[in-house]
Amino acid sequence: QVQxxxxxxxxxxPGGSLRLSCAASGSIFSIGTMGWHRQAPGxxxxxxxxxxxxxxxxxxxxxxxxxxxxxxxxxxxxxxxMNSLRPEDTAVYYCNADYVSYYSGRxxxxxxxxxxxxxxxxxxS
Numbered sequence: 001q002v003q004x005x006x007x008x009x010x011x012x013x014p015g016g017s018l019r020l021s022c023a024a025s026g027s028i029f030s031i032g033t034m035g036w037h038r039q040a041p042g043x044x045x046x047x048x049x050x051x052x053x054x055x056x057x058x059x060x061x062x063x064x065x066x067x068x069x070x071x072x073x074x075x076x077x078x079x080x081x082m083n084s085l086r087p088e089d090t091a092v093y094y095c096n097a098d099y100v101s102y103y104s105g106r107x108x109x110x111x112x113x114x115x116x117x118x119x120x121x122x123x124x125s
Contacts, residue, residue: 002026002100002114009093009119016123017083022095022116024076029108032099034071034078038091038121045094051078062088085123092118 008020024031035050049059049069057069066085071078078095094116101110 001104002028002102002111004095004097004114004116006093006095006116006119009121011122011124012085013125014085014087014123016085017081018085018121020080020082020093020095020119020121022078022080024097024100024114026100027103028076029101029103031073031076031097031101034095034097036069036078036080036093036095038089038093039118040088040091043091048093049080082121085121087123090121090123092120094118 003025004022006020006022008018010018012018033050033052036048037045038048039045047060048063049057049067051057051069051071059067066083068081097114099112100114101108
């Protein structure tokens with residue numbers, strides 16, 4: 001009943017920019033902390049950035065100053081603006097929500113740890 005759908009990935013040259021979106025669908029009441037993770041081939045999934053429901057952000061060191069995370073709570077959507085992209089940013093990017101409350105009929109329910117299907121980001125010349 002709750003789905004996270006990523007979009008905006010693609011192929012970009014080093015130094016270029018991309019904007020990823022993560023839209024939550026369903027009869028959503030509220031969403032807790034959201035974040036982006038990424039997984040490069042042969043590597044473990046790693047946390048890129050998180051944003052709380054009140055907009056407090058946290059970034060891994062390697063993307064600080066280059067990536068900007070934001071969210072529109074009215075649209076249940078999170079955005080990751082990625083600038084000055086590097087080949088090492090190449091990965092599948094996944095969005096995550098740690099908590100979502102939603103309506104199922106007239107009942108208010110909640111679930112934990114939702115993930116999107118992933119979107120490929122490739123940085124290459």
